[in-house]
Amino acid sequence: MAKENAIKVLQELAAYARSKDAKAMFAWQSEDSRFVRYANSAVSLNTREILTKLEVTVYGDRKMASSSIMTDANDLDSMKKAVDKAVEMLPFAAPLTYQPTISVIPETVISEEAYDSAVVAMTSDDVIAFVEEAVSGLETEDILLSGNISSGVTEQAFMSTESTEAVCWRATDIGITLVLASLQDKWEVNAEQFAGRVEDLDAGALHDRLSWLVELYTTAPAERVPEQPFTVVFGPAALATYVDYHTWIGFNGGAMKRGFAMLNPDDIGQKVLSDRFTLMEDPTLLETYPRPVDQYGRARKPRPIFDRGVFQGFIWRQSDADEFGEKATGHDVTSLSVAMKGGDRKVSTIQEFAALPRDCDILYIPYLHYTGLVNPTKGIVTGTSRFGPLWLKKDGSIAVPYNVRFTVSLKDLFGDNLRWVSEKTVPWGESSHYRSRNPGATVVPVLACVDNINIELSNESF
Amino acid sequence: MGVNWKHLIKRLADRGAEYADVRYVPKEENDTLFMWNGNLIAFDRSEERGYGVRVLVDGAWGFAASSSDEEAEAVFDRAFDNAAAASKRSRRPIRLADKDIVKARFESPCGIDPFEVPLLERVAVMKDIDSALQHKDVPQRVVSINTTRKTIRYFDSEGAEIEKYIIEIFPAIQVGAFDSEGVMQQRGYRPPRLGPTRGWEVMNKEHWKRESDRVLSELFEVIAAPVCPSERCSVILMPDMMFLQVHETIGHALELDRILGYELSYAGGSFVRLDDFGKLQYGSEKLNVRADATLVNSPGSFGFDDDGVAAKNRMLIENGILTGAITSRQMVMEANDRAGREIFPDSGGTSRACAFYRVPIERMTNINVDPGEDGTLEDIIKDTERGVILSGERSWSIGSTREQFHFATDIGWLVEDGEKKGALRNCTYEGMTLDFYRSLSKVGDESTWEVQYVDNCGKGAPSQEMQLGHGVPVCRFDNVKVGE
Ligand SMILES: [Zn+2]
Numbered sequence: 001m002a003k004e005n006a007i008k009v010l011q012e013l014a015a016y017a018r019s020k021d022a023k024a025m026f027a028w029q030s031e032d033s034r035f036v037r038y039a040n041s042a043v044s045l046n047t048r049e050i051l052t053k054l055e056v057t058v059y060g061d062r063k064m065a066s067s068s069i070m071t072d073a074n075d076l077d078s079m080k081k082a083v084d085k086a087v088e089m090l091p092f093a094a095p096l097t098y099q100p101t102i103s104v105i106p107e108t109v110i111s112e113e114a115y116d117s118a119v120v121a122m123t124s125d126d127v128i129a130f131v132e133e134a135v136s137g138l139e140t141e142d143i144l145l146s147g148n149i150s151s152g153v154t155e156q157a158f159m160s161t162e163s164t165e166a167v168c169w170r171a172t173d174i175g176i177t178l179v180l181a182s183l184q185d186k187w188e189v190n191a192e193q194f195a196g197r198v199e200d201l202d203a204g205a206l207h208d209r210l211s212w213l214v215e216l217y218t219t220a221p222a223e224r225v226p227e228q229p230f231t232v233v234f235g236p237a238a239l240a241t242y243v244d245y246h247t248w249i250g251f252n253g254g255a256m257k258r259g260f261a262m263l264n265p266d267d268i269g270q271k272v273l274s275d276r277f278t279l280m281e282d283p284t285l286l287e288t289y290p291r292p293v294d295q296y297g298r299a300r301k302p303r304p305i306f307d308r309g310v311f312q313g314f315i316w317r318q319s320d321a322d323e324f325g326e327k328a329t330g331h332d333v334t335s336l337s338v339a340m341k342g343g344d345r346k347v348s349t350i351q352e353f354a355a356l357p358r359d360c361d362i363l364y365i366p367y368l369h370y371t372g373l374v375n376p377t378k379g380i381v382t383g384t385s386r387f388g389p390l391w392l393k394k395d396g397s398i399a400v401p402y403n404v405r406f407t408v409s410l411k412d413l414f415g416d417n418l419r420w421v422s423e424k425t426v427p428w429g430e431s432s433h434y435r436s437r438n439p440g441a442t443v444v445p446v447l448a449c450v451d452n453i454n455i456e457l458s459n460e461s462f
Numbered sequence: 463m464g465v466n467w468k469h470l471i472k473r474l475a476d477r478g479a480e481y482a483d484v485r486y487v488p489k490e491e492n493d494t495l496f497m498w499n500g501n502l503i504a505f506d507r508s509e510e511r512g513y514g515v516r517v518l519v520d521g522a523w524g525f526a527a528s529s530s531d532e533e534a535e536a537v538f539d540r541a542f543d544n545a546a547a548a549s550k551r552s553r554r555p556i557r558l559a560d561k562d563i564v565k566a567r568f569e570s571p572c573g574i575d576p577f578e579v580p581l582l583e584r585v586a587v588m589k590d591i592d593s594a595l596q597h598k599d600v601p602q603r604v605v606s607i608n609t610t611r612k613t614i615r616y617f618d619s620e621g622a623e624i625e626k627y628i629i630e631i632f633p634a635i636q637v638g639a640f641d642s643e644g645v646m647q648q649r650g651y652r653p654p655r656l657g658p659t660r661g662w663e664v665m666n667k668e669h670w671k672r673e674s675d676r677v678l679s680e681l682f683e684v685i686a687a688p689v690c691p692s693e694r695c696s697v698i699l700m701p702d703m704m705f706l707q708v709h710e711t712i713g714h715a716l717e718l719d720r721i722l723g724y725e726l727s728y729a730g731g732s733f734v735r736l737d738d739f740g741k742l743q744y745g746s747e748k749l750n751v752r753a754d755a756t757l758v759n760s761p762g763s764f765g766f767d768d769d770g771v772a773a774k775n776r777m778l779i780e781n782g783i784l785t786g787a788i789t790s791r792q793m794v795m796e797a798n799d800r801a802g803r804e805i806f807p808d809s810g811g812t813s814r815a816c817a818f819y820r821v822p823i824e825r826m827t828n829i830n831v832d833p834g835e836d837g838t839l840e841d842i843i844k845d846t847e848r849g850v851i852l853s854g855e856r857s858w859s860i861g862s863t864r865e866q867f868h869f870a871t872d873i874g875w876l877v878e879d880g881e882k883k884g885a886l887r888n889c890t891y892e893g894m895t896l897d898f899y900r901s902l903s904k905v906g907d908e909s910t911w912e913v914q915y916v917d918n919c920g921k922g923a924p925s926q927e928m929q930l931g932h933g934v935p936v937c938r939f940d941n942v943k944v945g946e
Binding site: 033035036037038039040041042043044045046047048049050051052053064065066067068069070071072073074075078082085086089092093094096097098123124125128144146147148150177178179181183186188258259260319323369370371372373374375376377378382383384386403405407456457459 | 497498500501502503504505506507508509510511512514522523524525526527528529530531532540543544545547548549550551552553554580581582585588589601602638640644645646722723724725726727728730731733819821856857858859860861862863865866868869870888890892893894923924
C-alpha cells in the first residue's frame with residue numbers, strides 16, 4: 001500500500017477513535033519481504049511475504065492499553081475493531097504512577113531517502129545471478145554454499161488523535177550473507193554486505209574475500225589456539241555485536257533505571273572508555289536506514305554518545321522519560337542510527353592487514369556466534385569466534401585456528417585495551433526480525449585491534 | 463470465508479507441483495501483560511490472520527504468505543513461481559518421507575481459557591503477585607503473563623486435513639537488587655508444568671504467594687553471598703537450569719536440519735555427523751533423552767506437526783549412546799540418502815512454523831531427560847564432596863556447532879562434604895558438550911523431575927521464535943569449570 005493510502009487509513013482510524021472520545025496513537029507498518037536461502041549449494045528456500053500490521057495505543061488518565069492486528073491492508077473493519085479492543089481494555093488497565101505522553105505530530109513528514117525502486121524490482125533470478133558471480137568457481141564437492149539474501153521494502157506511518165499530521169517513512173534494504181563450508185572438515189568462512197540500494201552491492205568484493213579465505217582454509221595449517229591472552233583484530237560483524245550491546249545496556253536511560261546497564265548518571269562527562277572510541281547516534285547516515293523524524297514528530301539530530309571516550313549522556317524514549325521524570329531525546333524510532341567512528345589506521349580489508357608485518361601473534365575474529373550477556377552491570381559479554389578466524393603469526397605466516405571462546409568486559413574492550421581502529425567503516429545490518437521487518441544497520445570500523453583478550457576455551461577441531 | 467484452500471492446492475498440482483500445503487490461521491491472539499514495579503507498562507492484545515503456502519516444484523521449495531483472501535490465487539502462484547525459480551539452483555531434489563494421511567483435530571488441554579478470564583481479574587492477580595514481591599530493599603520487580611490462543615487449519619496435496627486449537631500461558635516473575643559491589647542480581651521464576659493442563663489454572667494464588675516468598679528470600683541470599691570461586695568441581699543443575707543445558711547442547715545439536723547443514727548461514731551446524739548415530743557416546747550411561755511430543759501439558763505438544771505428521775515419542779540418546787534426532791519428512795529422506803543407510807525410519811514429526819508467514823523447520827518438541835535412580839536432591843547432595851548447586855538461567859552462549867557452552871545462573875549454593883552450604887553469586891560454568899555429558903554422574907529420580915518450558919527459542923532465517931518443553935530431573939556433572 002502506498003504511503004498516501006496509509007495516511008488516509010490512519011486519518012480515518014483517528015477520526016473513528018475521536019468519535020469514541022478516545023485519545024490514541026497509531027503505528028502502521030507494511031512490508032514486502034523476499035528471502036532466498038541457500039544450503040548445501042542449492043536454493044533451499046525462496047519466499048515472499050506481504051504483511052501489514054497496525055498498532056493502536058489508547059491513553060487515559062494515568063493509563064494505557066494497546067492492541068495490534070496483522071491483517072489485509074484493505075481490511076479497515078478489522079483495524080477499527082483493533083481500536084475498539086484497545087478502548088475496551090483501557091478501563092481495566094492498572095493505574096500508572098505517571099502520565100504517559102501522547103504524540104502531537106506538528107507537520108506531516110515523508111522520508112524516502114533510503115528507498116530504491118530497483119530493490120523492489122529485483123527478481124529471484126537476479127538474486128541467483130548475483131550469488132553465482134559472488135561464489136563463481138569456489139564451490140566443490142566438499143565446499144558447499146549456504147546463504148541468506150534478504151531484501152524488501154518497509155513502510156511505516158505514525159499518527160495520533162491529537163493532530164491530522166503523520167510521520168511516514170519508507171526504505172528498502174538488502175542483507176547478504178554467503179557462507180562456504182567444508183562438508184568433511186566443518187570449517188566455515190563467510191562474506192557479508194548490507195545496503196539500501198542495488199547499485200551499492202558488490203559481488204566482486206564478496207568474491208575477493210571468500211576466495212582469499214577459502215584458499216587459506218584449504219592450504220594453511222589448521223591449529224588449536226592455546227588458552228592464553230591474545231591480541232585480537234575484530235571484523236565488522238564482531239564489532240557491531242559489541243557496539244549493539246551499548247544500545248541495550250550502555251546509553252539507554254530506561255535500561256539504566258531498571259538496573260540493567262553498565263553506565264550510570266555519575267559517568268556523564270567522565271572519560272569511561274578509550275579516547276579512540278567515539279560513538280554517535282546519527283540519523284544523517286544513509287547506510288543506517290535513518291529515521292529523520294521520530295514517531296512523536298521530533299526532528300532528529302546527530303548526537304554524540306561517547307566523544308573520545310567521554311560519556312555524553314543517556315538517550316530517553318518517551319515512555320521511559322514519562323516513567324522516570326526525564327525529557328525524551330527524540331529516539332522513539334524502531335531502529336537507531338548508531339555509528340562507531342573510524343580511527344587513524346589506514347587499512348581497508350583483512351587481506352591487506354594480513355600482508356603487513358606484525359610485532360606479535362594476532363587472532364583475527366570476524367564474527368561472534370551467539371553471545372551471552374553474563375553481567376549487565378559490569379558489561380561482561382561472552383561469545384565464540386565463527387566464520388573464518390585467522391591466526392596471524394608474528395613471523396608473517398598464517399594458520400587457520402579452531403574456534404575459541406572468550407569473555408570480555410565492554411569497558412576493557414572499548415577502554416584501555418583498544419589499540420587501534422581502522423579509518424574505513426562499513427554498515428553491518430539486520431532486517432529480519434522475529435515479528436516484523438525492521439531495517440537497521442550499525443556503522444563500525446572494518447577492523448579494530450584489542451589487546452589482552454583471554455582465550456578461555458579452545459576447540460580441538462572445526 | 464470464501465477461500466477454497468483445497469481447490470487452490472489442486473490448482474498448483476495441476477500446474478505441475480509435486481507437493482503443496484497451506485496453513486491458514488483464521489485467528490491468532492496474543493495477550494502481553496507486563497508489570498514493572500507495579501506499573502502495567504504493557505497491556506497489549508495482538509491478533510493476526512493469514513495463510514502461508516509451501517510448494518515443491520522440480521524438487522525445490524517455494525513459499526509465499528499473505529493476509530489477503532482476495533489475492534489468494536496470486537499468492538499461491540507466487541509460491542509456485544518461487545519454487546520454480548529455486549529449482550534452477552538445485553543439487554539434490556527434495557523428497558518427502560511417507561506419512562499416514564490423516565483428517566484430524568487437536569486441542570491443547572486447558573482447564574480455564576485465559577482469554578475468557580476478565581481483564582480486571584487478570585490484572586488483579588498480577589497486582590497481588592506484585593504486592594507479594596514488594597520489599598523496601600528490592601528496587602526491581604517484574605510480573606508478566608503472556609497468553610496465546612490460535613487456530614491453525616492445514617491442508618496438503620496428499621489429502622491431509624488437520625485443525626489445531628492451541629492455548630498457552632507463560633507467566634513469570636523476577637526481582638532484582640544490587641549487591642555490595644553495585645552489581646544487579648536477579649532471581650526469577652517460571653512455573654514448571656506440574657498439572658495436566660495448560661490454562662489459567664496455573665495462576666493458583668497460594669502457589670504464587672509461596673514462590674514469590676521463595677524468590678525474594680533467595681534474592682536476599684544472593685546479594686549477601688560471596689562470589690563463586692573459580693575452580694573445577696561438581697555442578698548440580700536444578701531443573702530450572704538443566705532444561706536450558708539440554709535445550710542448547712542436546713536439543714539444538716540434534717536438529718537434523720542443523721546436522722545436514724541447513725542452518726549454516728545463521729543459527730549454525732552441529733558437531734554431530736550422520737556416522738555418529740548408533741555409535742557416538744554422547745554422555746555417560748546414565749543419560750537417556752527423548753523427544754516426546756505426546757506429553758500432555760507442554761507447549762512442545764501440538765498433536766500434529768506442520769508436515770501433517772502425528773506427534774511421536776522417540777528416543778534420542780539411550781544409555782549414553784546417540785540413537786535419534788529431531789526430524790522432519792524432508793530431512794530424514796536426505797539423511798538416509800547421504801548416509802547410504804536407513805538411519806531414520808520415518809519423520810519424527812517435529813516440523814513447525816512459528817506463524818503463518820514462516821516456513822516449517824525442525825523444532826524441538828519436548829526434549830526430556832528420563833529420571834534416574836540416584837534419589838532425591840538431598841541424596842545427590844549427600845553424595846557430593848565438593849560442588850555447586852546451580853539454579854535459574856541468567857545468560858547463555860553456545861558454540862556454533864553446539865560443541866561448547868557458557869552459562870551464568872541467578873544463584874548457586876556451595877556443597878562441601880555432602881552438605882549444602884551458603885549461597886554464591888555471579889556463578890558461571892562452561893565446558894565442552896561431550897566431555898560434560900560424559901561426566902554425568904547422578905540423575906535424580908521422579909521427585910526431582912519437572913517440565914520446564916522455553917517460549918522464545920530462536921532459529922531459522924527469516925527468523926522464527928518457538929515454544930517447546932523440557933522434562934528434566936536434577937543432574938550432577940563432575941569436574942566442571944566454574945567461576946565468577
Ligand atoms: Zn533454542
